Amino acid sequence: MKPTLFVLAAGMGSRYGGLKQLDGLGPNGETIMDYSIFDAIRGGFGKLVFVIRKSFEADFREKIVSKYENHIPVEVVFQDLSDLPEGFACPPGREKPWGTNHAVLMGRKVIHEPFAVINADDFYGRDSFATLGKWLSGKEGSANDYCMVGYRVGNTLSESGSVARGVCQTNAEGYLTGVVERTAIERIDGEIQFVDENGRKVVLEENTPVSMNMWGFTPDYFEYSEAYFKEFLRENISNLKSEYFIPLMVNKLITEGTARVKVLDTTSKWFGVTYAADRQGVVDKLRALVDAGEYPARLF
Numbered sequence: 467m468k469p470t471l472f473v474l475a476a477g478m479g480s481r482y483g484g485l486k487q488l489d490g491l492g493p494n495g496e497t498i499m500d501y502s503i504f505d506a507i508r509g510g511f512g513k514l515v516f517v518i519r520k521s522f523e524a525d526f527r528e529k530i531v532s533k534y535e536n537h538i539p540v541e542v543v544f545q546d547l548s549d550l551p552e553g554f555a556c557p558p559g560r561e562k563p564w565g566t567n568h569a570v571l572m573g574r575k576v577i578h579e580p581f582a583v584i585n586a587d588d589f590y591g592r593d594s595f596a597t598l599g600k601w602l603s604g605k606e607g608s609a610n611d612y613c614m615v616g617y618r619v620g621n622t623l624s625e626s627g628s629v630a631r632g633v634c635q636t637n638a639e640g641y642l643t644g645v646v647e648r649t650a651i652e653r654i655d656g657e658i659q660f661v662d663e664n665g666r667k668v669v670l671e672e673n674t675p676v677s678m679n680m681w682g683f684t685p686d687y688f689e690y691s692e693a694y695f696k697e698f699l700r701e702n703i704s705n706l707k708s709e710y711f712i713p714l715m716v717n718k719l720i721t722e723g724t725a726r727v728k729v730l731d732t733t734s735k736w737f738g739v740t741y742a743a744d745r746q747g748v749v750d751k752l753r754a755l756v757d758a759g760e761y762p763a764r765l766f
Contacts, residue, residue, distance in 0.1 A: 467579045468512025469602035469682075473499060474569050475518045475526070475586035476545040488529050491745065492752045494764050498738070499530065499586050501752070502595070504765045507538055509595035510603055511582070515541045517572045533766045543572040551692065554699050557706065565709030566679070567691055574688040580605040583681045583712065589748070590615070590680055591734025592760065601730060602682050612716070613682040614642065616675025616729040619651065619658055622736045625747065628652040628660075632677035632713065633670070634729055642720060642727040645677050645713055675729050678736050681712060690724065691715055 491498060503514060514534060518526050523542070534540050545563060547556045549572065563569070570583055580602040584590060594615050601613050616634050623629060629652070632645040651660045651670070658670045694715055702708035719725040739748050755761050 467606055468510055469599060469605075470513040470515055470577050470579055470581040471503065471506045471511045472515045472517070472570065472573050472577065472581050472583045473502070473586050474566060474583065474679075475499070475516050476563060476569055477587070488525065489739070489745070491739070491748050492765070493756050496752070496765055497530070498589050498748070500533070500765050501761065502584060502586075502588075502590055503534060503538075504761065505590070505592045505595040506582075506599065508592075509599035511538075511595070511599055513539045513541070513579075515543060515573050515576055515581075516586075517543050517545050517569045520544045520546065537766060541576045543576060545569045545572050550699065551696050554696070554703065557703060560706050562707055562709065566712045567710045567715045568695065570683075570712065571688065571691050571695065574692070577688075578685055580608075580682065580684050583679070583683065585679050585738075588678060588680075588736060588738040589751075590678070590736060591732070594680060594732040594734040597730050597732050598680065598682055601728070605682075605684055609684055609686040610719075610725040611684065611728075612687065612719075612725055613728040613730050614677060614716075615680040615682075615732050617678050617680075617732060617734070617736050618673040619670050619676045620653075620672040621734065622676060622678060623651070623653055623658070624744075626744065634675040634677055636675065636729050640729055642716070642729050644717065644720070673731075675731070677713070679712065681716075682730075687715075687725075690719060694718060 489497060531540050547560055550556060582598050582602060598615055619631060622631060628650040630649040631651050633648050634642060635644040637643050648660050659667055662668050695710055698710050716727060720727060737748060737751055739745055756763055
């Protein structure tokens with residue numbers, strides 16, 4: 467059975483100023499998602515699942531889902547504030563979504579095979595999907611054995627200024643032992659560096675792995691996530707801004723020794739749109755990839 471690609475597309479893109487998941491950035495109006503899905507199909511994935519908000523379902527189906535239905539099976543699920551375990555209710559005044567791992571939970575009824583999780587608005591690159599698809603294809607029937615794509619930090623920097631990245635710590639076998647969020651990472655005088663909590667400059671090696679929210683799981687992950695979400699809600703439900711993130715769940719499983727997470731290396735270069743000012747740079751990069759023959763002028 468081929469693995470499934472699970473696309474997190476429920477964010478409204480408030481900083482960007484609109485639904486950036488639906489923004490046409492490629493030479494013929496392609497979205498960043500179009501490139502991810504094209505790469506996933508040629509990387510061996512056999513089904514797509516999108517998690518979105520119900521409020522923009524019609525627009526999403528018209529502009530996005532309709533393109534893929536003749537190429538690969540597609541499912542759409544919804545992230546809703548009220549979709550909580552029995553015994554819990556969304557508190558009055560809560561407007562913020564419950565976070566990325568809550569979004570992942572929305573796929574539990576339609577995903578029964580190894581699956582990858584990606585952001586809708588990040589460009590991940592061909593090699594990352596080939597690497598992840600190959601790894602997941604060998605995991606049918608397994609449990610407690612997950613992965614993440616570790617991008618080389620030098621391939622994730624911005625020309626516009628510093629970035630925040632989850633710097634990965636691994637053991638001798640290449641399994642994840644922790645992810646530390648570092649802010650203000652940038653290349654200065656040829657060195658990739660940041661300042662730590664003690665005010666000291668820390669230099670990162672060019673190929674240091676960082677997390678760009680590209681994960682690989684098997685279906686048992688849903689059971690752990692549902693159980694831990696109840697714990698999370700007991701402790702945080704009154705905090706209207708608390709979020710249940712994927713790294714929070716992964717870190718718990720690693721720390722307790724329940725699961726292991728292999729960090730997969732990729733040569734792909736990441737880029738994305740966070741602010742409206744980033745848009746033209748992404749347009750230019752996509753055009754250059756098409757001109758170089760990495761992608762056809764029309765994907766679907």
